[in-house]
Amino acid sequence: LCCECGQFHLVLDNHLYNFQDEVDDELICHICLQPLLQPMDTPCGHTYCFKCLENFMQEYNFCPMDRKKLSFQQCHKSSLLVRNLLDKLVVSCPFKAECQQTMQRCELEAHLQNRCPGFKKYKSEQQRKKIPISKGKEDSPTKVDVNTPKDPEVPGGGLSLVAESSAAAVISLGTAEPGLVNPAFEETEDGENLPQRTSLVAETNTIEIHREDPEEELGIRIVGGKDTPLGNIVVQEVLQDSVIAADGRIAPGDHILEVNGVNISRVTHCQAVSFLRHPSPVLHLMVLQEKGFSNKTAQQDPTSATNREVIHVTLIKRDRSEPLGIKLIRKTDEAGIFILDLLEGGLAAKNGKLSRNDRVLSINGQDLRQGTPEAAAQIIQNTESRVNFVVLRQPGIQLSEPVDDGNTSNSSSSSSSGGSPVHHRRRLDQNHYRRKSNYQKGYISHEKTVAIKKEPKESLGITIGGGRDNKNKLPIYVTSVQPIGCLFRDGRIKRGDVLLSINGIDLTHLSYYEAVSALKSNAASHSVVLKALEVLSLNSTEPSLDTKEQGFSWSPLWITWLGLPSYLHCCQDIVLSKGNLESWGFSIVGGFEESKGNQPFFIKTIVPGTPTFRDRKLKCGDEIVAVNGVPAIGMSNSELIPMLKEQRNKVTLTVVSWPGSLV
Secondary structure, three states: OOOOOOOOOOOOOOOOOEEOOOOOHHHEOOOOOOEOOOEEEOOOOOEEEHHHHHHHHOOOOEOOOOOOEOOHHHOEEOOHHHHHHHHOOEEEOOOOOOOOOEEEHHHHHHHHHHOOHHHHHHHHHHHHOOOOOOOOOOOOOOOOOOOOOOOOOOOOOOOOOOOOOEOOOOOOOOOOOOOOOOOOOOEOOOOOEOOOOOEEEEEEEEEEEEOOOOOOOOOEEEEEOOOOOOOOEEEEEEOOOOHHHHHOOOOOOOEEEEEOOEEOOOOOHHHHHHHHHOOOOEEEEEEEEEEEEEOOOOOOOOOOOOOOEEEEEEEEOOOOOOOOOEEEEEOOOOOOEEEEEEOOOOHHHHHOOOOOOOEEEEEOOEEOOOOOHHHHHHHHHOOOOEEEEEEEEOOOOOOOOOOOOOOOOOOOOOOOOOOOOOOOOOOOOOOOOOOOOOOOOOEEEEEEEEEEEOOOOOOOOEEEEEEOOOOOOEEEEEEEEOOOOHHHHHOOOOOOOEEEEEOOEEOOOOOHHHHHHHHHHHHOOOEEEEEEEEEEEOOOOOOOHHHHOOOOOOOOOHHHHOOOOHHHOOOEEEEEEOOOOOOOOEEEEEOOEOOOEOOOEEEEEEOOOOHHHHHOOOOOOOEEEEEOOEEOOOOOHHHHHHHHHOOOOEEEEEEEOOOOEEO
């Protein structure tokens, strides 16, 4: 616990404060997005926190705002006026249970040392436990690492680690490396990891599902696929009263790895839907299920080499920040860490010597038999060039297949070195956030106008779905074209088309019943002019799902929604709250990469037992449009993740939520 601000944070990180009022943007650091601490001015007229700028300049040689060439030596302290304004910002005492006082920021340290009953109580409790407490500003605060809460606090609040996240992406807090934020790893003052910190535990299970009717829906919605940033196939929702709901073992957030022995972890979204919709009385699903955080360290050491092969593999990084493209995971029934997957295009996949399910015994000579993915990631991150693996492999395990599509991605961990690490703060003022749609991989949308002459009493002959009153706030789309209507005879309106207008009346913002009323009233005329949007697949090799849907209530595939232009996206704000000692509990993938351009940020994982899991509003597959009003479009992982880490107790996520594909 820091004796200056009264909160938990790394020794080298900025102090944390609970500000009473919204702070003017002019007093905000555009690196950490918090009120300035020890402000430093650049020659180009921008101001940052001393520590933020110092850390940034260790990696880059330009100003974060305008990218002008810059060195730290050229910067100087801000004026006394600016420093005084910052010192006078009103903050509240962090010990709210015992002390409700507010004061100027510069007065907080003296308040804690001399007047705060909460801090006094905390010190006495620590003294009883015989843990030394730092006495003053000049002494380094001693990190308290016993009785660690289940969800430990991380500086600025963080997202939880996904157990299978890329080893190169799971790194020490406070760096600008793209990847998933990791609260389960924290540095001590000498840089070593704390074994007491919690780790995210996940396990794979094979689940047998029985159906009396082989063609009955499973009753789940899925998102993801190798043709999306999510990579894996993820369960977004389990429908009530469905086969899967009755079984009770599969939950939202589970990753489906195999269907009846067929590996679907590296297939496209449409291929996965086809496998899951295939009629079968018995279905065997292998799923990866996250179990939340665990403080327990496995005691067993099943490293016996009987019938196993020890393999040495060396990977060579071009620079320190280059990711290896390895997903690591812990198992509940076996100590140590294992390779879950090798990311397409990554160093490990290209090398071809590491394999899924390999157990990592050591990296660069450091014993990891009782290690964690976080410890392995730190070793890899600190390695300049050669990364030496020693792994244990069971017989019969095949090496990973060669990459067949260099344009696909299973992770957001690819390094992005071309963009500026921070973006200027901009606010969203509208729920329907109009932005350039940059993600239409595999699908294009084509607008068409259909003019029809008809008898006044003749029906259009279509059924529709969607509506802005729908929980996903969908546009109006055609669910069927009946053979009795004029549109079937015309042939240009198809199932899945999004209806934009009828006779000049805008349908894009109507509820379901408003749209039905508008269509019926205009169908009574002699002529009808419909504007519609058709989403077309660019991949002719994808399975034709229309012919395999008998028995399934039809709705568009999740991936086709991603091809819609942004003016049809309806954004909603989700406000999440958490305590100081909790992590947010979700992971993200996507963002700008030089090799792939702009991709959306998607929610990939929601960890059981965390604030996001309990809130129930955010779903796997949701696209993050903005964080606290700051647009995410064009950002890389290394730009968005620090923004999320710094939100301590409350964050507003602007998201677009499309329903997953029904199987």
